[in-house]
Amino acid sequence: MASLCKIFIPFLSLLLALLLSSAHSLTCSSQSFPNRTFAHCQDLPHLNAFLHWSHDPKNSSLSLAFIAPPPHSVGWVAWAINPTATGMAGSQALIATLSGDTPTVRTFDVVSYSSLRPAPLSFPVWDVAAEFADKRITIFATVEVPAKAKSVNHVWQVGAKVDPATDAPKIHEFAPANLKAKGVLVFDGEGGAGSPASAPEDAGVSENGGAAAAASAPGSSDKGGVDGTGNGIFGFVVGLVAFSWGVISFSF
Structure with missing residues (x-):
């Protein structure tokens, strides 16, 4: 024995x-970036995604690093702000497509699922870049948010197919994790983080539209599973x- x-x-x-x-x-707390620092990070609740971010109310900017694994070697990941609703339709998106080991990130105006076209965002964006490592794509960017904004609706997504002719992302799956990949990023007045609320789960709110964003949930924290x-x-x-x-x- x-x-x-x-x-x-x-x-x-x-x-x-x-x-x-x-x-x-x-967990996002184990992740770091050379020459980049962020005040906060979140383990997003769906699609094995992470968000690192800093909000500067002085110049109304949001600096971010979004990390997610594409479901295929030729795939894509996206992070977006929706100024008017809580789903992907109507959002202003940063989408990184992967071919080989080199991701390419572009801005898209997601008018609807049937109308996805590369276009400038409705707000300024700068310092846009993308990296691929450990089977995950990281999108870096800084975007302008409305002055005195207390929160923004954000959406994230992944897809397995890219149009070989245009390098545009093709439609993603509609599994529960894909449909729930949205939330509200809540700021405080000093550039810190409030509670990251989930998007409303009202049965009348669909991916093609929806009600206004819900308030943050009491007791929730910056970091989750x-x-x-x-x-x-x-x-x-x-x-x-x-x-x-x-x-x-x-x-x-």
Whole structure:
């Protein structure tokens, strides 16, 4: 039994270290950018996406880094502000398409799902760039937000297909995670973060339009889980430790 423990315990320790490392890597607090800093970050609740951002009320700007994995090697990711609704239709989008290892980011006016065209945004945007690493695309940008704005409706999305002739993104899936990938980014008066509210879940609000953005949820924080992955891994680790301890105890 002693020899079994000598083999099993180091193996268990290695497995736990790998699982805990994986759980940590799935949070925005573990991410950093050379020569770029952001005041806040959020683990967005859908599509394994992350948002790093800083709001400067003095010049009404929002600097951001949006990170998400495209679902295919030739795919796309998008982050957008919707000035009038809560869905993707009507939004002003930054969309990065991937071909090989080099992403290209462009601005799009998302009039509707049937009308997606490269166009200048309805507000100024600068310092636009994109990177691809660890199977994720990162979009960097700074956008102008309305003066004295307390919040903006934001939307994020991923897609697996790109038109080879125009390099334009093709329509994404309509799975629940895709349809729920929207929220409200809430500012405070000093460039800080309020609570990141989810978009309204009213049955009368669809991706093609909707009511005004909801207020932020009390008690919510800047950091949350990514589709519950972090909590799921933690629960698995605890269960594995308990099971292994039971096996060792039974052996003795």
